[in-house]
Amino acid sequence: MSNLNNESERIPAICGGSPVRSKKLYYSHQSINDKDIQAVVDVLKSDYLTTGPSITEMENRLCRITGAKYAVALSNDTAALHIACLAAGVSEGDEVITTPITFAASANCALYCGARPVFADVDPETYQIDAKDVEKKITDKTKVVIPVDYTGQTADLDAIRKICDDHGLVMIEDAAHSIGTYYKGKHIGTIADMTTFSFHAVKTITGGEGGAVITNDEELYKKLVLYRAHGITRDTSLMEHEPDGPWYYEQLCLSTNYRLTDMQAALICSQLDRLPEFSERRKAIRKLYDDAFSKMPEIFVQKETEGCDPTRHLYILRIVPEKLKISRKEFFEALGAENIICNVHYIPTYYFPYYEKLGYKRGICPNAEKLYDEMITIPLYSGMTDDDARDVITAVKKIVDYYRA
Numbered sequence: 001m002s003n004l005n006n007e008s009e010r011i012p013a014i015c016g017g018s019p020v021r022s023k024k025l026y027y028s029h030q031s032i033n034d035k036d037i038q039a040v041v042d043v044l045k046s047d048y049l050t051t052g053p054s055i056t057e058m059e060n061r062l063c064r065i066t067g068a069k070y071a072v073a074l075s076n077d078t079a080a081l082h083i084a085c086l087a088a089g090v091s092e093g094d095e096v097i098t099t100p101i102t103f104a105a106s107a108n109c110a111l112y113c114g115a116r117p118v119f120a121d122v123d124p125e126t127y128q129i130d131a132k133d134v135e136k137k138i139t140d141k142t143k144v145v146i147p148v149d150y151t152g153q154t155a156d157l158d159a160i161r162k163i164c165d166d167h168g169l170v171m172i173e174d175a176a177h178s179i180g181t182y183y184k185g186k187h188i189g190t191i192a193d194m195t196t197f198s199f200h201a202v203k204t205i206t207g208g209e210g211g212a213v214i215t216n217d218e219e220l221y222k223k224l225v226l227y228r229a230h231g232i233t234r235d236t237s238l239m240e241h242e243p244d245g246p247w248y249y250e251q252l253c254l255s256t257n258y259r260l261t262d263m264q265a266a267l268i269c270s271q272l273d274r275l276p277e278f279s280e281r282r283k284a285i286r287k288l289y290d291d292a293f294s295k296m297p298e299i300f301v302q303k304e305t306e307g308c309d310p311t312r313h314l315y316i317l318r319i320v321p322e323k324l325k326i327s328r329k330e331f332f333e334a335l336g337a338e339n340i341i342c343n344v345h346y347i348p349t350y351y352f353p354y355y356e357k358l359g360y361k362r363g364i365c366p367n368a369e370k371l372y373d374e375m376i377t378i379p380l381y382s383g384m385t386d387d388d389a390r391d392v393i394t395a396v397k398k399i400v401d402y403y404r405a
């Protein structure tokens, strides 16, 4: 039985010899300490499980970290992107420009509003949405541009801001990957009209699930608060009728329930305290990887966006196919055989059957498609030791040496 339970003994190392690691290393893992746990327990013993003080505390902290005036805590980033689009006035017939190298939610938010996502290609070296292609994809139907801070790095945000200003478009930054990232000396979050965050379990800061939108615009903020919960308000200044009494509230528009619990908000607050520590670890691991892989012609190292000081959420190992005898899929499997359990971020959104049925064809974004064929997400999380990172490097070297063209 013991042999069967030990998977590492069952899977042969594809490059021969024993696997670099005896224990599996996964691409991501949350870091929860006793203080995080106590924060959740404290809420459970308190009076408010939702719409309580931990929500306000989380919103205040996000404002402090980013310098934004307003924050709205939400159940997840998918909700954040949806209501940011609603607040931007996205509706039937509009177009929303985003990148295909992202989680599906960055484009789905346009579909929820009856609008059409339009995909702009990525820069072949930074992998970020390419401002020049964004400009090319603008039509008289375009309403919103959603750059995604892919891997935790930003796009050329100044260029995208200028394009949005020149064309009267709303800019929504999907910052699901980029808490802890600085652009031109400031924490990200105040360049776009609205910036959205994810606190899903694999992200740098987690509440299990969770999200937020931040903005400097009071009008947008008021709309976001309405859309967070059913379009209902208790704010008398927004009401259309005289209140019937102290119990009175009004529904002003149609929305749904996108509230976060106070347990999650307390966990997110506690995790935000640890952001400097998380950021430092992620930067140190990234440096170990970059230093090792930049010496290997078989691997292309993601280039930095000018002016960006990222806290990386993902590390993309990009193979140079001409220099290897194996494909990305085989490389991925060879890493698995070394007990380095990877992932791929992302399948271009318009490859999905749902998008194909909406009429999207392959070939729209050649740089994104080529990137997809060559990339593997290798482990990067704050709980990793330097030795863990060195194991990944050793495994990559072993595979490259074995399959060099």
Ligand SMILES: *Cc1c(COP(=O)(O)O)cnc(C)c1O
Residues within 6 Å of the ligand: 075, 076, 077, 078, 079, 102, 103, 105, 106, 148, 174, 176, 177, 197, 198, 199, 200, 210, 211
């Ligand atoms: C994780 C993620 C989302 C969705 O976030 P949820 O909080 O899971 O809804 C959206 N966009 C990007 C880029 C993501 O990585």
